[in-house]
Amino acid sequence: MMPRYFLLLLFLPPVAMANLVVVANAPVQIRLRVGATAATITTTTVTVAGGNVGNSAVQLMTANAAARGGSLCAANHVFFNAEARAAPPGSRTATLTANSTAGLACITAATCGADNIPFTQVGWVNTAPGGYAPVTIANGTFTNGGAQVLLAFNNSNQSQDCLRFRYLNQNVVRAGTYRGDVIYTLSMP
């Protein structure tokens, strides 16, 4: 009688080895500051003398001290800080846009009625503060658009800017006070 041998092969599923600690993926984070902190809307203003209205002489706008980001920006500048974080680096694009469609509406109806000055009459010059700011907002003018791109950059990065706004003063408008809001949005899909 021939001896018989059985060969038994067991194939067991691989066992996942536990780590002592597992660190989950980094959270996605975006932060945007425009001017003052604590949910304050920063206002820039300019008063054009009657004889200068519409003569195309640029009028520099002023801003209060709270808009400067401490000592990061010079007087009358508005501090912008846009941060976008995720891991790994370079995997996402953050975009800062401005919505200026509303224009500057007359709020003294007795003198200027329902007139509206388009935001294309407002521009800015950027003097970025020192420190690490590899991307900055270019000098420019509002387009009156709903999503004007001011900045696009890869994570994880930070843009810091000091914008001095200016009224271009190219149109003759009726005397009065005009006011408008620009809404800035930072997104990183």
Add this chain to the structure above:
Amino acid sequence: MMRALLLALVWTLAALPAAADVLQYRSVIRAETAVTPKWTHDGANLSPEQINALVAEANGIELRFDLSRYVGKNVRIHMVLPPTLKGLRGSAGFRAEWRTRGRFIPGSVVPGGRTLVYQGPIPTKELTEVFDFTLHMDGRYFTGGLGFDPVFEIESLPQ
């Protein structure tokens, strides 16, 4: 002359510590602890390192070490990390710090590093220590799902 040289060699070898062995341990409360990192720094004027800095806390990690082979011996125990960790690009961008609540020494270690955590006699066959780990990661190297799995090496010292 030859005998003197031989004796000197034997004495030198005896004076050297024994090679390090991997020390067996287990996590008492849970086999694996999952933590979520957060970005370390907020605010303006950050450097690239600060923008990308992540930190995660893993507190109360209780480890029990099997020291049955070393009872009564004078030993040195090191925490060792391999040069590369899962979830990390390269060997940079990670540092583990720890505080302890017992006899072990607080310290820190980086990938490829080896840090002393205990030195002295072993009184019992098991020793338990609670570690509070703070894990620092650089987001420029972090690809997510990082596994922190230190090795403990033990070596006997001359009595």
